[in-house]
Amino acid sequence: MAKEANLSNPTLRQCAVDAACGRRAFDILIEGAIILDMVTGRERQADIGLVGALIASVHAPDPQARANKRINADGAYAVPGFIDTHMHIESSMVTAATYSNIALTKGVTSVVWDPHELANVVGVAGVDHALEEARSARLRILPLAPTCVPSAPGYEFSGGDFDSVVLSDLLKRDMIHGAAELMTMQPLLAGEKRVTDIVNAGLASGKRVCGHGRGLAGRDLAAYAAAGIETDHELTSAEDLIARLEAGMTVELRGSHEHLLPAFAKALLELGQLPQTVTLCTDDVFADDLLHKGALDRVMRILIREGLPVDWVYRAATLNAASRIRRPDLGLIAPGKRADIVLLSDLIDVRVQTVFTDGALAVDNGKLLAPDQSVPCPAALLKTVKTERFTPQDFEVVAQGNEAKIATLSKPRFPQWGERVVAIEGDRLKLPDDMIRMAVVNRHGRHTPVRVAFMENWGTWRGAFATTISHDSHNLTVFGRNPADMAAAANALHSMDGGLAVAKDGEVIASLALPIAGLVSSDPLEKIAEDFTAVRAALDALVDWDPPYLVFKALFGSSLVCNPGPRLSDAGLVDVFEERILESCVLDSYF
């Protein structure tokens, strides 16, 4: 946020004092609102006088108060702007400007952005671009320095390589708010130098050091916190939530795993109070969900629906967040604080009418004023699909003999190692009827072979899906049964400089172009959402999913090497926790 006002400006403060004392007109006076007070939890009628970016006064309604502009907020509720404590803008496939425009209309005025995906594709240039985008957005974007580029060093190859030297350099930049989620859990607990140095660079900066403690419990969780990690959003159960609260961590309840929110709400209700260390985040929101369901406002809506007291939910999204991200100027409607204010027609449904950020009207009765324009995209972020074109042969596994014993990926979402004996036809493995192929190829210029794995329990497929969004290295990843379909889908991405494509019978039947780093499009959100919905629908028609674990979204995380279990990466079949790397899935051949 380039335009964030300096609240230590003496003239600004003097004008605010003068206005509060009645010696000067307020710049803006919001009249008639009911404040939901984040400190007391109570509602009260009060008018809010703004001077520049400051809230100068919050006072009982006073028709005598002078103001250059009066906002009639009769019957509306006033709360502080919402703060999303952990998210990746790239996950919505949009530019920061596009995200800013939609988020503001939802009442979100601040987000803590980890540009982890951009960094994993184009390295420091990705972070630089994120800073440039943050600087130009009206949304208050607090960018973090990604700590896991790649997130499983040695087990995957991404487009960047951030060691502690790179990270220290990033952390020196004023705009960088802290060190982003530390996903390299096992190496950290094992005391490995690279990641330990990275965490220590974060601590030395004096800025926040954020976490990703997937699956950690007991002494592992203690060790993770002892290392200096402050936060976590990777909770998968109420037990996880309580364990992290007891470990003194700031919890970021996330909307991307909506099915867990009821359990979290229940656990908090049982506590009988909202700990000040509970905040809310979105983490990842697909473009269509962002457009149709919302951003952080959606997380709030769900938690209210699940029975959390309304003031708890708003407090988690405002005051708690502000305290934990060390921004005492945010999170309250009170004199001396920064004027990020949301007016709502309905607290339960989080129905946002009007939004002020930094003292300026940003959304007026649902209408976004002066939308942000995307900043020009530097060349480094374009043409990032650095592969050759593909042939069906690229998706075959070559083997000798009659049969082969192979290592398989046996479950989606929570993958396990499997083994299977499969037939060999000619010089290649024959895919059993109940399995599908997954293929990953480095797209960051390494020119390594396409890695192919066979997967069990991934449903029935009648086509192929290719994506350059593939956490966390975002190598080109293809799923399907038929090598011809897979090649068609992959070649579509090659042509589009990245994105998503669905192919059937050798033809591409749906696609979304994401030419910025293979992750993002500068098209309008509506267009991206529409194409994304079409891609999802096309694939849904070709695949019989087996919910709840196996869903479309699972495809994007199936290469998330840093998490427990076997994964396919551009290095082969790998397992960080077992320290295992197989370049080919073939374990043994029988003649």
Place this chain on the structure above:
Amino acid sequence: MAKEANLSNPTLRQCAVDAACGRRAFDILIEGAIILDMVTGRERQADIGLVGALIASVHAPDPQARANKRINADGAYAVPGFIDTHMHIESSMVTAATYSNIALTKGVTSVVWDPHELANVVGVAGVDHALEEARSARLRILPLAPTCVPSAPGYEFSGGDFDSVVLSDLLKRDMIHGAAELMTMQPLLAGEKRVTDIVNAGLASGKRVCGHGRGLAGRDLAAYAAAGIETDHELTSAEDLIARLEAGMTVELRGSHEHLLPAFAKALLELGQLPQTVTLCTDDVFADDLLHKGALDRVMRILIREGLPVDWVYRAATLNAASRIRRPDLGLIAPGKRADIVLLSDLIDVRVQTVFTDGALAVDNGKLLAPDQSVPCPAALLKTVKTERFTPQDFEVVAQGNEAKIATLSKPRFPQWGERVVAIEGDRLKLPDDMIRMAVVNRHGRHTPVRVAFMENWGTWRGAFATTISHDSHNLTVFGRNPADMAAAANALHSMDGGLAVAKDGEVIASLALPIAGLVSSDPLEKIAEDFTAVRAALDALVDWDPPYLVFKALFGSSLVCNPGPRLSDAGLVDVFEERILESCVLDSYF
């Protein structure tokens, strides 16, 4: 605290991770305690493993855990060290070392010290000495830069003169935690340059800017907060408390005004939750109260007795305080936090057994280990009673004629202007039978005349009391009827280089020497408390007080010029709010 460990030390962190993972022995393992968790509010059995100054692990009891030293805490409660968010060590008349020694045994591990009194006597040298004392103490002392030296510029003359240039310089020092309570309220609200510049220097430093918002309400309170003031402890009612919470201020509920705590407890109970902006402080504790009744622990005890839930009270004293003073390393018993830990035998009575600070055992089963020694006192802080010796004549008011109309101070604690016509005998005013004299003389080298006022409603006096503790300029102040008694008491202070003295029939009958800045003694606390008790008892025998407003303590605040109402200072009879200064109380003479 010189020895405060750097928690960003990579070796320390690595050792903590190793210990948490079981690869290394803990330095200290606290076994068998019940943790009162400040986040969840729940009690649970857990062992606490320390490595250096870090809490490395908090885990379910595990007899296999290795440790170099085991502490048996069976049946004890474990809570974080208490944090006093606003106090003046000088008010206890002891050195910081003496305060540290007693406070640690009470479970207090951190205090935010405004060395306002030292600064008002000896200026920057007083702050420098405070920093030196803080550096040597085992108690974590976070010194503030005093903002009101003097607290009513132009209406009183103290031994220091801190404008914004001095303040900026102090704020640059690493050890300085923020800008201290801003008492110059009315000038700030009026936009006067000196105090406005001082507040702006605080804001520019990026450190905390603390408040003293006595009597502020409505638009004045809003303006005070809009100026950038974050905190307040000067609440006098439940309405004050709610108003400050609603104004987004951090509230410091203080023990020095014990009679107000029941109303505060009731108001918080009605809120139904403890706002995270509520903290606790002592402000001023006399030596004997400190010894016999306690420090912050006493405030906690009272609030628990008043019905606040136990976990609220401990949270206010720990996690809330840590969050609001921007010390995320404090306030929790959790891995990765600083090991300030208190073990108690009784939560309700706040009965402290054992205390760790910065990972080291400081108090073992009630016994203080390695007491702090007072640091040498520089010459600038000694010989600070720069007056001539006194004669009874110094306490007379000279006037011509038969009668004079005089301005009087008509009430203790909440003073009001009065008028009286009094007789003149010879060349001096005759003191009416129902009144007493108050006299103030500059002791900081200005050599101005002794100012004398007549006071109504201050009880019946049969002797005199002199003190060099006299807020906030700490000029030599004397109360009594008889000029001979007043001269005797004042001369005792002259001889002792400051302190307190009671005289009757021309003789000193009790005294306490405070040779350091006329405020503090390096004697043992027990000795100071005993002498102070004797002084109080001696005066109680000579004065018929009229509680609750008129008590011994009121004498020390009767010259507090920055607060509302008329006051006597070394400049005369003054009223900051009415902008009035009378060098003599004589308004008119009749012949």
